[in-house]
Amino acid sequence: MELLDIGQHCANPDCKRLDYLPTKCHYCKKVYCFDHSKPSEHNCNDAPSGDGERVPTCPLCGTPVPIVRGEDPNLRMEQHIAKGCHPPPATVSSKPFNSCSFNRCKERVAIRLTCSGCGKNYCIKHRLEPDHMCDKSKKGNKIMPSASELVTNESKPKSKPKPTSKPTVKKPKKSIKAWFKKIFK
Incomplete structure (x- = not known):
C-alpha cells in the first residue's frame, strides 16, 4: 500500500492522528494535525507569552x-x-472654547465662529449679531430682526404695490462709454 507513506502523524502524544495535510508550528517546529496546529492547542513552550x-x-x-x-x-x-x-490632567476651563456663548445654548461647533462685534464664540444658529443680541448692535441703537424673523417675514405673501399713473424712467448720469473708460484706464 502506497498511501500509508503519505502524510505525517500529529506530534501531540494524546492524538497521534495521521494527517495528510499536516501543519508545522512556527515556534517548536513540530508537525501537528489541524486540531492541534495553534500554539495554544498543543501547549507550545516556545511560543511568546503574548501570542494572540x-x-x-x-x-x-x-x-x-x-x-x-x-x-x-x-x-x-x-x-x-x-x-x-497618574490620570491626565483635567482641562483648565470647564467650558470648551468651541461651545456657544449664547445664554442656555449648549451647542458645540468644530470651528470657532467668533463675532466681530463682541468677540465671543457662537454656534451656527446664533452666529449673526441680531441672533445673539450683540453688544455692538445694542450700542448703535439699531433694532435688527433676527435671522428666524427674516425667514418668516419673507415667507408671508407680500401685498401688491398700487399702480402709478406714469412710470418714471431715470436717465443715466454718465454714459456707458465714459464708465468703461474709467474702469479700463
Missing part, C-alpha cells in the same frame, strides 16, 4: 499594562492603579 492576546489598557491613564501569560488581568490592573497611576 491583547494587552489591557488602564481606564484612568490610558497606558498599556503588560501581563504574564496565565495571570489575571484584573489583579495586574489593581496593582498598576495602587502603585500610582
Whole structure:
C-alpha cells in the first residue's frame, strides 16, 4: 500500500492522528494535525507569552499594562492603579472654547465662529449679531430682526404695490462709454 507513506502523524502524544495535510508550528517546529496546529492547542513552550492576546489598557491613564501569560488581568490592573497611576490632567476651563456663548445654548461647533462685534464664540444658529443680541448692535441703537424673523417675514405673501399713473424712467448720469473708460484706464 502506497498511501500509508503519505502524510505525517500529529506530534501531540494524546492524538497521534495521521494527517495528510499536516501543519508545522512556527515556534517548536513540530508537525501537528489541524486540531492541534495553534500554539495554544498543543501547549507550545516556545511560543511568546503574548501570542494572540491583547494587552489591557488602564481606564484612568490610558497606558498599556503588560501581563504574564496565565495571570489575571484584573489583579495586574489593581496593582498598576495602587502603585500610582497618574490620570491626565483635567482641562483648565470647564467650558470648551468651541461651545456657544449664547445664554442656555449648549451647542458645540468644530470651528470657532467668533463675532466681530463682541468677540465671543457662537454656534451656527446664533452666529449673526441680531441672533445673539450683540453688544455692538445694542450700542448703535439699531433694532435688527433676527435671522428666524427674516425667514418668516419673507415667507408671508407680500401685498401688491398700487399702480402709478406714469412710470418714471431715470436717465443715466454718465454714459456707458465714459464708465468703461474709467474702469479700463
